[in-house]
Amino acid sequence: MTHRLSQILALLTFCLLFLGGLVTSTGSGLAVPDWPLSYGTLFPPMVGGVRFEHTHRVVASLVGLLSLILVATVGFEKRGKPVRWLVISSFGLVVLQGILGGLTVLHKLPAPISIFHACLGPIFFCSVVALAEVTSPEFGRVAEKGGVGADLMSHRQPLIAILATCFVFVQILLGALVRHTGERIWFHVGGAVIAFILITVWVSRTLGASESKSVARPALFLGLLVVVEFFLGIGAFAFKRLEGAPETGLARILFPTFHQTVGALLLALCVLVILRSKNFVGPRLR
Amino acid sequence: MKRFKVPSLGFFAILGLFLSPWIFTHNAGAVAGGPLTGKVIFEGTAPPPQILKVEADPVCLLQHQDGMTSEEVVVNPNGTLKNVFVYVKQGLEGQTFPAPATPVVFDQKGCHYEPHVFGIQVGQPLEILNSDDTLHNVHALPKASQEFNLGMPIKGMKLTKAFTAPEVAVKIKCEVHPWMAAYAGVLDHPFYAVTGEDGSFSLKDLPPGEYVVEAWHEKYGTQTQTVKVPETSEISFTFKAS
Ligand code: HEM
Ligand code: HEM
Ligand SMILES: [Cu+2]
Numbered sequence: 001m002t003h004r005l006s007q008i009l010a011l012l013t014f015c016l017l018f019l020g021g022l023v024t025s026t027g028s029g030l031a032v033p034d035w036p037l038s039y040g041t042l043f044p045p046m047v048g049g050v051r052f053e054h055t056h057r058v059v060a061s062l063v064g065l066l067s068l069i070l071v072a073t074v075g076f077e078k079r080g081k082p083v084r085w086l087v088i089s090s091f092g093l094v095v096l097q098g099i100l101g102g103l104t105v106l107h108k109l110p111a112p113i114s115i116f117h118a119c120l121g122p123i124f125f126c127s128v129v130a131l132a133e134v135t136s137p138e139f140g141r142v143a144e145k146g147g148v149g150a151d152l153m154s155h156r157q158p159l160i161a162i163l164a165t166c167f168v169f170v171q172i173l174l175g176a177l178v179r180h181t182g183e184r185i186w187f188h189v190g191g192a193v194i195a196f197i198l199i200t201v202w203v204s205r206t207l208g209a210s211e212s213k214s215v216a217r218p219a220l221f222l223g224l225l226v227v228v229e230f231f232l233g234i235g236a237f238a239f240k241r242l243e244g245a246p247e248t249g250l251a252r253i254l255f256p257t258f259h260q261t262v263g264a265l266l267l268a269l270c271v272l273v274i275l276r277s278k279n280f281v282g283p284r285l286r
Numbered sequence: 287m288k289r290f291k292v293p294s295l296g297f298f299a300i301l302g303l304f305l306s307p308w309i310f311t312h313n314a315g316a317v318a319g320g321p322l323t324g325k326v327i328f329e330g331t332a333p334p335p336q337i338l339k340v341e342a343d344p345v346c347l348l349q350h351q352d353g354m355t356s357e358e359v360v361v362n363p364n365g366t367l368k369n370v371f372v373y374v375k376q377g378l379e380g381q382t383f384p385a386p387a388t389p390v391v392f393d394q395k396g397c398h399y400e401p402h403v404f405g406i407q408v409g410q411p412l413e414i415l416n417s418d419d420t421l422h423n424v425h426a427l428p429k430a431s432q433e434f435n436l437g438m439p440i441k442g443m444k445l446t447k448a449f450t451a452p453e454v455a456v457k458i459k460c461e462v463h464p465w466m467a468a469y470a471g472v473l474d475h476p477f478y479a480v481t482g483e484d485g486s487f488s489l490k491d492l493p494p495g496e497y498v499v500e501a502w503h504e505k506y507g508t509q510t511q512t513v514k515v516p517e518t519s520e521i522s523f524t525f526k527a528s
Contacts, residue, residue, distance in 0.1 A: 030435050031461035033423045039439040047343040047420055048462035108425075108435055 001073050002083070003135040009066045010128045016063055017121055017264050019056045021257035024118075024179065028052040029109050035102035060098060067094045070131075079135070086131045093124040111180040118176035122169075122264035129268040133275050142214065142276065160205070161277070164198035165270040171195050172263050175233075178241070179256065185241060192233060199226045199266075206273060215276040222269040229266060232259035319493040320516040326370040326481045326501055330527025332361035338465040345420035346397035346463060354465070357402045358505055366485020367525050369403040370503045371455060371471040373478035374489065375510065377497035383475045385409035389446065392458075392468070394422045394438065399458065399468035403504070405478035406470055409448055416443045421462060428456040428472070454502050469504055501525075 023029055031049030032038045038054050046054060067090055074087040097120045104113040133139055174188040203223035210216045235255035239245055246252065336356035340346040346354075360368035389411035393400045397418060406412055414424055414436070421439040430451035438445065449456065449472040460466035471478055479487035489499075492515050500510045501523040509523050 027464060028461055030425055031423055033425075033435040033437040039421060039437045044439065045421060047345065049342075049464065050421070050462055051342075053461075108433055 002070060002077055002079060003132065005066065005070055005073060006128060006132040006135055009063065009070065010132045012059065012063055012066065013125045013128050016059045017125060018257065018261045019059055020121060021260040023052045023056050025253040025257045026052050029105065035105045060101065064094050064098055067091045083135055086127060086134065090124065090127045090131060093120065093127055097121060097124055114180045115176040118179065119173050122172055122267050125264050126268050126271045130271055130275060133272060160198060160202045161274050164202045165274065167191065167195040167198050168267045168270055172267065175260065175263060192230065196226055196230060199223065215273060218269050218272045222266065222273060225262060225266055225269065229259065229262045232262060319491060320519050322489040322492050322513065322515055322519060322521065324487060324521040325485050326367045327522055327524045328361045328365055328367040329524050333359055333527065340397060340465065343397065343420055343463060345418065349396045354398065362483055362485050364484060366481065367503065368481055368483065368485065370481040370501050371403055371405060371478065372481065372487040372499065372501045373405065373454065373471055373473055374475065375498045375500040377495050378475050389413035391415065393417055394424065397463050398466060403469045403480050405480060406449065406472055407476060408450060408452055408472060408474045412447045414445045414447065416441060422460050423462055424458060425461060426456055426458045428453050471502065
């Protein structure tokens, strides 16, 4: 039950990240001026910018509700401590995230709150993905064997795994800075080069030493997706930040939104590969 | 003591009577100043009209089946530029002009703002209407006054706001309908005008003095001129196509 629910929650959260990106990219964040209600009701007419902002709110409420249900089921199923902590922290994160979303509306999108909201979203997503992973039956079997992937403790891999993951997060933060202030894009581009190198090295080492598909698959996906992310970033830059870029058009909305969502997916994949790697944190989480 | 009271009252009454013409004319600022009138000319070829897509809201689409024309640049048939805010920028320092109690009416009608550009005094009420069968958020983005974002979900709804500091120009927009935009010139005096269909403006009852007059346009920026009133009574500004 906990596993199924957390899988559904992970999927729903992924959609929510995309919907949130649409809110920012379409500039609809203030189309609904009030919070927690929308124009004083639960369901305002879905027109213009309200379509984006209110859909984001409704799906966010579902995500919040599901997180709450998970708190109940995990208590019921008497899961181990790590799982209980993951559930509780996920719930805490989603509440905080919802409040930040409301606050940024009430204060008319001040950059610091919007950036905080943009960074916490992917962290919450990772927390839910980790939950779905450690509650899976397969993970149980794998953990008994001490993990299936490359041996993270040898080849000095913990360092590169953690560095790469941290750098993806730094990229999310620097990207949010660009997105909400329009400044310091070159920090973000520089960070992209470092993140790209770190991920490539980590992925190739993991693939070289991996004994099983369950770690090779997400690692490979991570390696491919970081390339895609690079091109999406160039697209976002070309259609939105370059001088003379058109003021309207679908490319201007979709490139940054996909870029932002794939950024969160990269972070979650990093977490997944770490969890499945041998002799590292994963096996201890049962 | 008591017997002095009646004559002294009479003295002040007579003094007031003599002074009253001076007080009144001084307050109205009408002493031989004058209107400063003129035109805002547009030079070059007018950019082609920009058609805004409004299908994001069915109510708006119903009223603008063939799209809506952008009001960003409107060149009049007589070669003048519409929606230019002309105002006294310098020369009135130290004088105070009480804010009129009559509100400026700002309407959301047919999914656009009426008027598109307007002047308003600091503290003067801004009466915001929603004449549409759809909802709007009205989001004003001043830097000197308090920013506000208000929801107006019901047709016929009316809200009143005011700006607290001068600023040219304050953008007002709607995030529900991203094509909606308007600009307010906020001043602490009444000497301003917005060009209309004939591109002319008139700053009435301007007291004698030397002034810096500015013409502001949302796309073409600002231009200034220094004038002496009443020596000069007519000026013109020219904006060039970019
Ligand atoms: C609970 C889970 C939530 C998640 C995971 C989430 C996620 C996101 C994400 C990823 C973005 C895009 C940020 C960016 O592109 O920079 C976003 C934007 C936004 N979210 Fe949320 N959100 C949540 C809840 C809420 C709630 C409850 C509100 C309430 C009003 C809200 C309001 C907004 C607004 C206004 C934006 C646009 C911010 C801007 O343009 O500056 N969010 N959200
Ligand atoms: C590993 C590589 C990269 C990662 C993980 C990454 C991640 C992100 C994320 C998550 C955001 C959105 C933040 C938010 O919505 O709050 C963002 C924004 C942005 N990124 Fe990247 N990025 C990478 C590479 C690049 C590259 C190579 C470019 C190329 C120029 C780029 C250009 C941009 C731009 C222009 C934005 C702002 C989009 C907007 O204004 O809406 N990124 N990045
Ligand atoms: Cu509107």
